[in-house]
Amino acid sequence: MRRTPHKVLFVIRPMRTPFQQQIHDRVARYVEREGLTSIMSNTKWRRMLQAIDSLPFAVTFRFKDVRDAEATPTDWDPDRAHNFGFLSSVEWLEIKPLCSESGGSHGADESSLQLRQAMQNARLPFSIVDGHFRVWGYIRPGMSPAWEPVG
Secondary structure (H helix, E strand, C coil): CCCCCCCCCCCCCCCCCHHHHHHHHHHHHHHHHHCCEECCCHHHHHHHHHHHHCCCCCEEEEEEECCCCCCCCCCCECCHHHHCCCHHHEEEEEEEECCCHHHHHHHHHHHHHHHHHHHHHCCCCEEEECCEEEEECEECCCCCCCECCCC
16 A cells, blocks of 8 residues: 655745734725625735736836725836735736837837736736726625736
């Protein structure tokens, strides 16, 4: 009789500071109270960042916190530190390529195609909203984004 060895997997989660835990708990209560559906996991957020890192050009972001009014997304910002502080509170994150002026519209089109391909290959849940790539962290009851096909 052949025996297979058992593998033990340990999941190490980063420790949160008391402040981070407080924010996380508040967001979790809000999400439950409002009946939001979680779309992204920590693994998917990591895959998104890896996909963006693989691109040969820079991108810029803006996001909406689950607790903010719909009409108040943040301004476009290429700095990840401003956009990825508390991923558990991101309702959606929009991404667009930063293209040089000399690239013209052809450069922008090519960059958008590469960004779309990277997101599809990473199997990320996203849609196109007002011409921007929107990655959904949560969806609200009754919402049905027009999902893009994934790779």
